[in-house]
Each structure stands twice: as C-alpha cells, then as structure tokens.
Amino acid sequence: MTQRNRILSEPDVLIVGGGIVGSAIFRECARNGLSVQLVESRDFGWDVSAGSTEMAHGGFRYLMALADWPLVFESLTERELLSVNAPHLVRHLNFYMPVYKGDGTTFDFCIPRVPCMPITVGGYFGAGMWMMQAGMILYKVFAALGLIMKGFPPNKDKIGYKKFKKAQMLKIAPQLNPDKLVGGFRFTDCKIEDVERLVIENILSAERYARDTGIAAEAANHAVAEKFETAPDGRVTKVGIRDALTGEVFSCRPKIVVNSTGVLIDRTLEKAGIGEGRELIRKVSGSHIVSPRFLKSPDLTEAYAFWIDKKILFLISKGRDRLLIGTTERDVEVGDGINHNRNFKADIDEITAKTKSRFPEYARDPEKDMYYTRVRPLLRQPGKTDPKAVSRRDLIQWSGKSPNTVSVSGKLGPARHLAEVATKGILAKLKPGAKYATTHKDRYPGGEIEGCMDDCSARLRAAWPDIDPVTLENVARRYGARHAGVLELAKEPRDLDKIVSQPDSQPLCALLFSFKTEHCATLSDAMARTGTHKLFGQGLDGAAKAADYLGEKLGWDAARIKSEIDGYKNFIAERCDTV
Template sequence: MTGPEQAPDHTTESETVDLLIVGGGINGAGIARDAAGRGLSVLLVEAEDLAQHTSSASTKLIHGGLRYLEYGEFRLVREALIERERLWGMAPHIIWPLRFVLPQLHSPRPAWMVRLGLWLYDHLGGRKKLPATQTIDLARAPQGEGLNPGARKAFVYSDCWVEDSRLVVLNAMDAASRGSTVLTRTRLVAARREGPTWTATLAGSSGTRTVRARALVNAAGPWVEDVIQRTRDPARASNQRDRGVRLIKGSHIVLPRLYPGDHAFLLQNPDRRVVFAIPYEGEFTLIGTTDEAWTGPPGPATISPHETEYLLDTVRRYFARTVGIDDVRWTYSGIRPLYDDHAANASAVTRDYVLDLDAAHGEAPMLSVFGGKITTFRKLAEHALEKLAPHFPMAGPAWTAGAGLPGGDLPNGDFDAFVADLCGEHPALPRTLIRRLARAYGTRAELVLAGARDAADLGRDFGSGLTEAELRYLARHEWAKSGADVLWRRSKMGLHTLPQAEAQIDAFYAGLGHA
C-alpha cells in the first residue's frame, strides 16, 4: 500500500532538509504546514499514527478556556478567543459553533462572578460572529429539559466544536501539498549535532535510515523530554533552563444521549472543577474531562475506576436520567503534556505553551515545544517559526491566518447549502451518508463520491455507510493504514459499526498492500 498521493517521500540519505519535525500531533503538523508555506523543506516523522495520542483525546473544543480566567491566564485566553473564529473560518466542515449552558445549580462560584467572567469572555478576544452571553430561566427555557429539578438560573455562552484528530490530518495534508514529507510509523532513534546540521537515525517499517536537517523541532508532546535525551547530549539536555513537562491524564466517557437539543453544558462541581456534557455523534453525550497526575512514563492511557465514577457522579448531580457503569458506551483517555509551572493542583497547571530554543552560535538549533492546547496550535506554529527565523533568513513571512484547510473552501462558508448541492448531485445516495462525508471531508467529499450513482458504486459497506471508496480515499490521501486509524481517529465510526469492523478493515488494507 502506498502513502498519500500528495506526499511521496522524496528525501534521500544524502539530502539535507531545513526542518526535521518529530511528532505528528497538532503542534508538529501545524508547524510543518506553516514552515512548508514559507518555502522551507520539511520532513515530519511520527512514531505511530497521526494524532494517535493526545491530539485525538481532547474534549474537542475550539475555545478560550473560560475557567482559565480564574487562574489569571488572560494572555492565553485572549489568544485562544482570537483564534476561535479564525479557525472556524479556515475549516467550517470540521469546526462549528456550539452554545454552552452553564447552570448555577451546585455552583461554588457566585452568579456575579460567573457573569463577570463571561463578560470578559465575550469582549476579550474580538468576538464578531458568535452570539453573546445571555441569561435564561431553566424552569421555562427548553435548555432545562433533561436536567434534575431545582435548576433555575443559567448563563448561555458560545464556543466552537472541532473534530480534533481530523484537524491534525488536515494540517499534515496541507503541509504535504506544499512539499513536505510526512512519514507515519517512523521513529526517531537518535540525533546528534554535526556543526550546522543534525544527523538523525530513523526507524520505520522498511528499516532504518539516516537523514540530515538544519534544525530539529521537538513536538513530541508527552515524549518531549524523551526526544531531548535522544539528542546524544544529556549534559546539555539537563541544563534546559528549568524547562519541563508535567503529564496530566484527562479521561472522557460516552453515554447514550442524556437530553434533547444541540446545546452543550458546562457543569460546575463542588470541588470547583468543571465538566462538559456535549452532544456527540448524534446518538450520544460526551462527558469530560478529568485531571489526574500521570507519574509513569508517557504511553497509552486508560480511564481509572475513580475517574469513571467522578464523571458519572457529575452526570447524576445534574441530569434526570439514571446512569451507571453499564451505560458507558466508550471511554478514551489522553496524557496532556503541560508546561510544568509547579502548580500544586493538576487542574490549575497552565495550558499555555513554552518554546525552548537550544541554539549555540554556529550549531544546528533544536526547538522544543512544551505545553499548548489545540485552539492555539496555529499561533504556536507562528511563534515557532519566529524563533527559528534567524536560522532561516530566506523563509517567507507568516501566512496561515485565514488560509483555509483542505476541504474548508465551502461556497460562502455555508455547510447546509453545500450538503444540499451534494445531495442534488447524488440523488440516489442517502442524505445521512452525504452529510457525514461532507462533515468529515468538506469539498473533498467529492473525491470519495466521484462517479458514484448509487451506493453499490461505493463498494463494500463495512457498517453504517463506511464504504470501500472511503477507505481507499483515506489510505491514498490521509495516511490511514489500519482499522483503528479509520474508526477512532479519521472518524468515530467505531461507535456505529460492529466490533468486527476493525479487523475487517485491517484485512482490507493488508490486501491493498499486496495489490
């Protein structure tokens, strides 16, 4: 099976690229896209699949972070709020507005404090299109349906939803379309400086190789310190000016739909932490997140019984529907690599990012990324290129603000009109299928549907409309190589298909590899 059509691997062992980026999460993909658009040559390597860990385990929000105001993170909140509408415009197929209901029931904060925070939230970041905060009576408003009795006053504010792992893939696709090489299942074994360049050893499915780069970008997320250790300069690595990463596990549960309506809830708990309840995949409600210190080495994370019960207790506190452990349809957990500001409370650790440039005179630089959040990835990438600018005077200027992502060029930005047009072009296909493909791929849905007059033209159905045509598209354009890549990262179709679908897709891709 070949890689994405637009991203062949042109690098050779004798070639020197400008940037070797380690890490295929949102920060690595965003930096690759920005750098490629400035004319730099880029090689991005990811040890597993794109967005396999932290970047597919978020609460899936493009938001300022209302609760961060409580910790005085005004710069971070302002930057995130400015990015919120900008990112929505860049990818309206995978990002869209969402209204959040914040009940004052069980609130450890007085209403005046919450309202003041929301006033700042409305005005801090130049909101233009999203509606402002309003106050409602839950006993009369439709948003009160499904809640426990007793809730009255609530505030309703705006943020945006994002398909997080798809955002990563779209950045990687755009980087590849601008000349970058993106290699998944490729691990950095070691790297060493040789004057003005890095020499790095990479290991992938076809064996090991050596590459040279003028700069190394360490965007490995939870593995950022591990990559520093692989630079073969441990004495220097231990002298990183008190830079460090603090690993915090966040977990989510997915339940059958708890309430009608397309709004979300921000729920305040007595311990002052907040939990989101969000409509998810049509039939479900997403509940999260937790904040637990992760003390072991970075790796795959799973939810603990304590976290599950904490989230279920939150649901019971606010919603009328009786829920228990048997109602949990799916869970996911991720390790957030936060910059270590030495806060005592895991919930209070800053979500801001720090970029550490290790660049002695005449030596190849290494830029390490500590912390960050998905909403600010584009600004983080801009700041990363600013840090590296003295080493690449030929690089072009910043360009990503407002530059659309693949599939985001919907006519007039009107998603519903685009779906209607696509349905008109394919009248024999189910509207639900077309709408799902439009949400996932935007205008590139036409590549999946090309030439299809009816469902049979799309090939074998692996469940709930996930067809052979879509799997071929994902392998050809989006680096998908397994059932898990498709069902849990390129989509969340794993919630809608039978358990055997993953093995069936694995077998299908294995067959493509031998075709």
C-alpha cells in the first residue's frame, strides 16, 4: 500500500466506507483542519453510490409525509448548490409528470407526539392534479428559500413549474398512453451524470484543502478495516487495515471513527464489538433498467416522472442514446456469500409493466438492455412494514457503547449537508469552540469553470480544433475544469481512440489520467472512473483494448493484462447477477 496510498498512523478521524457519504465527510474534515484517513474495502463509490438512480432531487414523493418536509427543503437546497459547484456533473432536467385519473396517495400528517392522521387523496377524477399542483408550489417555495438562505439568488427558470391540460401533454409527449390521462406538469430536478465522479471530486477536493493547509488527508481504496481494538470504556483505540491487493496490514489509531459503510453499518459495528443490540439500518433494494432511448424527442434534458402505486417511476436521459428507468423497493438480506446487489426478475418485470402502462410502445430490448440493483441503507423505523413508507431521513448515531464512534448514512443529493452536520459534531469533540468552515460555496475541482458548460465546450473546440468535437464534449461533461489534464495525455492519435465504439465513450487517455490522478489500482477502477461500465455492453467489448493500452503505458506484463481483463469480467458479472 505504500506505493499506492499511505495510511495515517494517528489521524484525528478515520472514515470507514468511501461512498458518497464517507467521501463528503472526508471533504468536510479536511476543510476544517482535521487530519483524516478514508478507507474503502473496494473502490470508491462502487456500491450504493454507483447503483443509485443518479438523481440530486428534492424528493417530490416525500412531501406526502409532513414529517419529511425538512428533508425535502434540505434536499432542494443541496440540489441547487450542487448545480452551481459541480456544473460539469450536475444539470437540471425538465421533468414532465403526466397525471392520470386515480393518481393519488395517502398524505401522512404525522407530527411528533401527535397521532397519525392519514388522508387518502386522488381517488377520483382530478384530485391527482390538485395534489400534484400543491406539491409543485411547495417544491418551488422550498427551493427558492433554501438558495436565499445560503446566499444565492434563486433562478426562477430552474425552480418553477408549468401546468398542462391533457391535449397539451399529449402534444409534448405523443407517445403517452392517452387513456385516463388528466393533464400534467413540468418541473425541474437535477441529475448527476455519474455519482462515482462526484465521490472522486469529494476526495480530490479534500486533498486540495489538505495541501493548502498542511494537514494530512489520505484516501485508500481496496483497503479493508478488519480488526478493531477497544479500550475498557468501548472507545476504539486501534484499527487494522489490510490492503486487499497486496495483503499488507497497517495500524491506525484514530481519535474518532466514522462508520459510513452504508448497508453494512450494523455489521461493521458488530465486527468492532460495539453493536447497538438493534439494527440501525433497513436494507431496501432498488432495481433499474438502462434501455435504448425510445423517446422521439431529441431533447436530452427531457425526463418523466409518474406517480404509480405511491411511488415515483423515473425515465431519465442517460447520455445520448440511453434511458435510465426505475426504481423498485424490496427488503433484502445482506450476508456473507450473498450478492446483495443481485437483480430480481420480479422487480425488472414490475418496472417494465409500469413503463408500458404509460408508454404502450415500450418494449424491453434483450440485446441491449442492462439491469442493475443496489441496496439502499434506510433508517430503520419500527412499525413501518412497507418499504415505500420508510422515511429517507438521515442517520447520525453516536454509539452508546463506543464514545468515539459515529455511524452516518443518508440520501445522495444532500450528502454534503449530512456530512456538515456530522463533522460539526466531530469538531465539537476534538476542537471545542472551533469555528466551522463551511463548504457550501466551494466549487469542486472540476466545477471551477468560467461561464456555463456550453462556454467550456466552446473553449475546448477552439483550443483543440483537431480533436473530434464529440470527444471534447464527453471530456468536458465528465472532467469539467480538469479537462486539460486528460487531453494533454493525448500524445498520439491512439490516445484519443474511444474505449468502446459508442457516442458517450471517453478516449483511452482518460484511463491513463485516472491512474495518474484518481486513485486507480485496477482496470475495473479505471473503467468505472470513465463511466465505461455503464455504457451498452458494459465495456466488455473494450476491456482487452483498454488493458492493452494501460499495459503499454504503465508497463504491465502479459500476466497482469490477462488478470486485469478477468477481474473486470468478474466485476461486471457480479454487478449483473440476476435471480
């Protein structure tokens, strides 16, 4: 591990789990002058973060529970901050929400210490439109207030909505099923192009803070925290960290331990001998279909949201030629020898049926369709039997058995805010009275561009006129202000060859850039950094080409090249396991 990463022997904070939450806490700690070590057992962002619906959204459906309104407010605020600070990764989409007769849900007037008062709305013609419009108004108000409170002027074009009658809705989307259609709305929410990229930007941002302030901040992937030692009072005093690639073992003696291992939070506490005696996390899977784009509109900012069975079904443009459709909710078990991210045929069939009920001409494409499922860590709420009814509220739980251990989990979009709240608690323990340095106005490394993304793309075309404009656009949309680092590695024409022959593919030199600057240790890491594993074919047709290229650039021998190709095939097989 000494050649790949460095493990701090006595950091202020050790973060176990390098997904979106762990990496966000890593960034907040570094910003506030805490020495911090991040470890991830596989690659950064590989699990729940990689398999999300890739939405930085307010959570329209959560308006149906009064107790979740603060979560919606927080999520909408952070959504807008992400679009400002990471414009290369986060963009607004125009969501159309067609409303059908009978659409509705149960509004839950649950207030602390007040009995629940559920009211069913939408059981007759038109009620769905009233309910949705009320939600649209709240969505707009929450987004505007959140931005004002953070010191940003609200953009009415990005936070407003528009109402449509049935005829207008069918003109916008002629492929919709007209039967029982009442009307619809258009509103905006944000999509993250690839969540793994945001995880990496968190890490790069933290490392930049560390360089600027002289504190130590180290991130290690393929590093397994597997042996915990505790003092008589339960305080974690030492953690053994094993490099999963080399077998080397290192010791870390942190002052504070952050458990951000997602669906494995409870198991991590048990492994450390400080289990709570009750489960903190409920494991709920969400399945998705990545399908060839069948929408006739060329507008790639067009997306759809349907209210079906008390849940939103999303259809989101993904790149130039794909649609991401999802999701479902199912309680699952997480145990040794079980691929908790396996796909369930019943869930894929459910998504297909719901999509076809709204777009009758939709049909699965067995030649191209990709399916993936990720298990989400939700706050365990006794008495909630239906996964759809479980709140998405954050978890920040200081251990009752170990005073220096905190477990943290939450939603993707507002992860920065969750990390800020958690880190404030950590700072209060380590440096009482210290002033907190917030990150809400700090741009991510790739987000430090002048003007908008269209301006950035135009500058790239002017600076590199001999490079294919589509390649330049792909690089700009993935790396933002860091694009020059990728393109400067293109010393010969082969460096600009696409990894796979698809319009959204990155050039081969992006793989090399990942190894040089983004903590890559394997071919699978690099294929994930470049998003190749999410293209049709999942990069399998380009694995040999990519491995040969990296072998030449990095000095791999034939055995290493074969091992990397086999490793990538196994990575994809696990990701696509179906039962």
